[in-house]
Amino acid sequence: MALKRLLMLGLVIFGIIGVVAARGQQGQWAAADNATAKFMVDWERQWAEAACNHNRIAEKILAEDFQGTSPEGERYSKSEEVAELADVSKTAQGCDCSMPRSVFSVTSSRWSTAPRVRSE
Numbered sequence: 001m002a003l004k005r006l007l008m009l010g011l012v013i014f015g016i017i018g019v020v021a022a023r024g025q026q027g028q029w030a031a032a033d034n035a036t037a038k039f040m041v042d043w044e045r046q047w048a049e050a051a052c053n054h055n056r057i058a059e060k061i062l063a064e065d066f067q068g069t070s071p072e073g074e075r076y077s078k079s080e081e082v083a084e085l086a087d088v089s090k091t092a093q094g095c096d097c098s099m100p101r102s103v104f105s106v107t108s109s110r111w112s113t114a115p116r117v118r119s120e
Contacts, residue, residue: 050085052095058082 030037046057058081066078076084084090 049095051090051092054086054088054091056082056086058085 043057043061046055047061049055050057058078062078062081064078066081068076068081070076
């Protein structure tokens, strides 16, 4: 009987911990004036533009031990990505990140030479 009560108490405690942990993982949008969010969005925009303007942002934002995976499953390092984005012979065409309320995505010239833009 005592073992059964101890098991039941353990399950209740485990359930409470699970509910509390799941609640702590809820995502939310950053405030419009959040400096960290602005910083991250700006660097993401610069990385998206890198295939067009070769701005060398990958040197700043990628860790030295960065490992990327191409859509074809090939692995590449930071030095390979930096070299790929610096190659002006592989400049993407039609780049324009200034369009209002648009989602802009440029894949590295390693896989594509054209950006994809989708209006919302």
